[in-house]
Amino acid sequence: MxxxxxxxxxxxxxxxxxxxxxxxxxxxxxxxxxxxxxxxxxxxxxxLSDLHDLRRLEVTGERVRLGALVTMTQLRHAKELPLSLVAAARSIGSTPLRNVITVGGELARGVYWNDLPVLLLALDAVVEVTSAAGVERVPVAAFLADHPKRALAGGKLVTAVEFSPGFLPMNAYIKYARTEVDYAICDVACGLRVEGGVIREARVALGAIVPLARRVPEAEQALLGQPATPETFGMAAKAAVGAVEPRPDFRVSREYQRQLIEALVRRALESAAGPA
Amino acid sequence: MIPIQMEINGQTIEMEVAPDLSLLDLLRAVGVDSVKKGCGEGDCGACGVLLDGVYVKSCLILAAQASGRRVETVESLGNVEHPHPLQTAFVEAGAVQCGFCIPSMLLAARSVIEAHPEPTVEQIKEGLDGNLCRCTGYVKQIEAVQTAARVMKEEDHE
Incomplete structure (x- = not known):
């Protein structure tokens, strides 16, 4: 400034x-x-204070639309959202920060401690990006893959995020931090669709332990077509460990980070799948 | 310099500010020194105010961003002659030691009771989670919020 x-x-x-x-x-x-x-x-x-339309949280039929200025407090108290999204919003900062932190800010900032993008990856959300040229809809994975700064280069603005809760109806989010209000050491989110006991769609995402929130395709591949059992979840968790190089973090050792990834991915998948 | 106007505890002010001036520094510059500058970066919570009724950390809000809006600090709650039930409850519970965090914590507590007239301990903990108190250990403050909520409910019925 x-x-x-x-x-x-x-x-x-x-x-x-x-x-x-x-x-x-x-x-x-x-x-x-x-x-x-x-x-x-x-x-x-x-x-953006006067763009009141961007504060709207809309649930219409099969679609959830979060305006870019929807705050973490709005998400935390929303009644009709997936519980994993409410949990992710609750895990961010503290009450006076949640009262101002926005969905758009969590996405556009592109720092490792942004928690919300991890869960949005697991819900297969789409980012609505508006520029003078018009409106684009970018899958959140692509939006983050390069860096949000690049996705928004040339004067683009995040105006909303959308997802279909029914696409990955079993989902979970875990934030691992030293205290409730600290930055995460590791964030894990996952989303599953299981039909007849077999996993048909899978998203596994990590945050904080990597430089920027990302999906882990190796873990997703280990889930697809497999039975939704603890054994499968254990295999996927091992695949995640092998696929990711943890970000250096003075709070925890590399060995500890690897164990965290395995334990938290397994727990998130078990939590998403619910009681056996 | 940016021209701004805002309502602070019922009084409208108009002035010009630098673009990077925080709401916290503005409030202290105009004499509202119940708002404390602890860390200045959004961790300690000593600078909490109500902005259009929403509890925020004023060190992270730009003065220009708050233009056209309503700011309330602990002065809007009560004073020595006419304390707010929260202020009475904090004093009687022994929830105040050095006092540095208290003006902001009282505003957080008021937000809790507004949202939850009969708050549970969990709701109080969540509502006060942005406020560091290095003296008390929080136990007495949680009790004080519960006491004040009861008193406010009884006053409502009278």
């Missing part, structure tokens, strides 16, 4: 993305990330 000269509060998404075309424009949603930023290139703050 050291070189910021202008502070603007657009009245519409169109006006916001027009402002974002200017070099040096930065987006202000909840503000927990931006307010302490020392980015010398930030010249214009585009404050």
């Amino acid at each position: 050291i070189n910021v000269e202008k502070f603007v509060r657009p009245a519409s998404v169109d006006a916001a993305v027009a402002l974002l075309q200017e070099t040096g424009s930065v987006v202000l949603a909840g503000g927990t990330g931006l307010s302490l930023s020392k980015d010398p290139n930030a010249r214009t703050v585009v404050d």
